[in-house]
Amino acid sequence: MERRWQERWIAEGTWEVDADDPRPPYYVLCMYPYPSGPAHQGHVRNYTFGDLNVRWRTMLGYAVLSPIGFDSFGLPAENAAIATGVHPRVFTEARIAELRASLVRLGAAYDWRREVRSHDPEYMRWNQVFFVRMLEAGLAYRASAPVNWCPGCRTVLANEQVLADGTCDRSGDLVERRQLEQWFLRITAYADELLEALPALDWPERVKVMQRNWIGRSEGAELSLAVQGRPELSVEVFTTRPDTLGGVTYAVLAPEHPLVGSLTAPAQRAEVEALVKSVARLSDIERQAGAGTDRVALAKRGAFTGAHVINPLTGAPVPVYVADYVLMGYGTGAIMAVPAEDQRDWDFAAAYDLPVVRTVAPPQAWEGEAYIGDGVKINSSFMDGMTVTEARAEAIEWLERTGFGTRKVNYRLRDWLISRQRYWGCPIPVVYCERCGVVPVPEDELPVMLPDDVEFAPTGEPPLASCPEFVKALCPRCGGPARRETDTMDTFVDSSWYFLRMCDLPQGAPAPPTAPFDPAAVARWMPVDTYIGGVTHAIMHLLYARFFTRVLGDLDFAPAALREPFGRLFTQGMIRMGGRAMSKSKGNVVAPERYFDSVGADALRVFHLSVGPPADDVDWTSQTDELIEGCARWLGRVWRLAVGVSAADETSDRAGAAPDLALRRVTHRAIQAVTRDFERWSYNTAVARLRELTNAIHAYLGCPEGPQTATLTEAVDTLLLLLNPMAPHLVAECWERRHGGEVSTQPWPVADPDLVRDDTTTLVVQLNGKVRDRLEVDPGISESEAAALALASPKVVERLAGVEPRRVVVRPPNLVNIVV
């Protein structure tokens, strides 16, 4: 039964919409999946929520754009090639076919003409065009940088792909640090805009907070510390507390800092070099192992350089140390240390016996060490007596006036490292010419395709380097011999603009397109109205996509006014089993296919909708199969009501009686409740309301007066319409049998306000906050009537026993609270 509808929806193009559709546009999108094979429960959950929105918005009268695609580049395909020798393209396309089949079996409504696959040559071409244009615009650049090298994947990773414990988020190997020439995208140029646009987004607050923290804007000052006796040298430092200048008793360079060599005196050289060498060997996790107050560990990890810098406020020379608690990757890689007002500096100072000068008077009973709170400034020259806030502003002005420093905003956000030393990705379209240097491949020669004849086994060299025909190139500028770039792009580049491409018709467009997407189509559909995916993408994907959308607007590919790609974002919870995320790599997967075969896709969909709030995690337990069975049982009841209740059960010759009115009330209240629940992402309660409606219809069938056709038809039809976005196969079949035709474009039912309103309501009578009686009253009851009724209640009279109430709180028509 489900298959028939799935085939029909595809054959008839039921879910295809075009840009000239007269209905108002609405764009529903689920994060496009990495094709790892047949769908897992996380996919089912995600695409069920998406499909519900597509079908519901369609019934509300929108032209709903519902595309799908596959994030088809990435490591697993390449690892499979290493393991089995199957080409990544062959492997990937087989996995896509499996996942696509699962999505079809789920009954999800897609416009398949818009399918995007990252590894399609046309998609690669535009990736590469964007890169070249960004290179021209100065938004892509090449730099030598300390990078995260994963020995298992034999590649460099983005900061975001290194987990908190210093391991690779894919292979779990301990990540090493290496210095390599890499390609970067200048996302930091957009840091402020990405930060400032956050508040206006209709996104979960915690995702916004994560983005805000990741961008990590902090205001302060950058200043130069003159090196004593070396007028040609100075140490640049960033601080958020310029007011604490008077407390600077030493300075610290990161071990990788370029000045370490020139500042270190001969007498200290051996010790400093030993420290630098030992730190270079450490992974991030080992480097952080002593973070906190472990002074023994700290004592091992710093060294005096022999040099001094001048404290600009006091004019006093202070020693310069090298220590690994200062990170080259943040700020300037050097700090002015204020032990009195920074706990890390305090710890280091204590370990190295360095002086502490307080510049903020701590509170009276202060027994702690560093004091970072507010207070009165001391030992701070012209700032003495000020508050910290005042002193901060004054200090910056003083720095700018004296030329020691400038106001500075610093970001935690780093530029986006996109180079990957892997095969199964989009090649970076540049060549290296002996004479001209870095030269982009001309746009009419794009895309640079991946050669098939390469060595996949890890060699330490990128796989593309193993193909001489690929590497050997002619310089587009001088025609001389050149070497082609052998790195490919981070796959997050692919996922940063696929939603724009989907506004067009990648699979149906007249070839060859002259643009990555039609700007008019983008203007019509974008931004995505409802974007649904896992919270795991809260930082990387969503931030990169926001950045890319802005860049493409600024480079005239997309409408310049389009800044934000995703207006409303919903992040669904994870599926867990045995306390851990359900995933293929952990081997705790319960495949959806077996439920498609047994209870059907509709029952599995309803399970995912009903099990709990969509944003919450779901625990897959021994009880889950019973819950899914329960969903299937309910759908069976609906089926029997819709197509099994014969005319003989109905009598149509009776005027509307009490049971009819009661059922009509339940029906119309269900419309109201389900509509509200859909708006607020509360699918579990929407299912509950529909089950109540089902129960009410059952009860109605058994009422003494007997069921009436009109009432019954309205209730069952409404049930079907409200259920359609959840269980579309069942409803499509029932609707066709009852009425003929397609249910998918039926209008969403509208509740009759007269039927939603009660003609009586329960008035709760409380005595000192405890419920003592319940009275059926008119909903329009007045305060005085309600109070009088409550006070007249026999149960109240008995308990009051003549005592005069001190106060009577009346909230008609729901509650009267009598206080004695």
Place this chain on the structure above:
RNA sequence: GGGCGUGUGGUGGAAUGGCAUACACAGCGGACUUAAAAUCCGUGGCCCUUCGGGCAUGAGGGUUCGAGUCCCUCCACGCCCACCA
């Protein structure tokens, strides 16, 4: 260490400051059946002497006529970030 979130029956969960436990799963009882499955109906927090009461939303305070909901302290769990200067 910082930030955010969660804690309600046997289980998943429901509840604009106003009837706590909707809806479901499991359980129990019944109808139908030779029997089972399926289906249908009923029951369903805990305690007390059943009438009727009393006590229950992680613990303890507070605000309020009234708190699962708001405020404070604490406990437990989860997630994100983390020598970020």
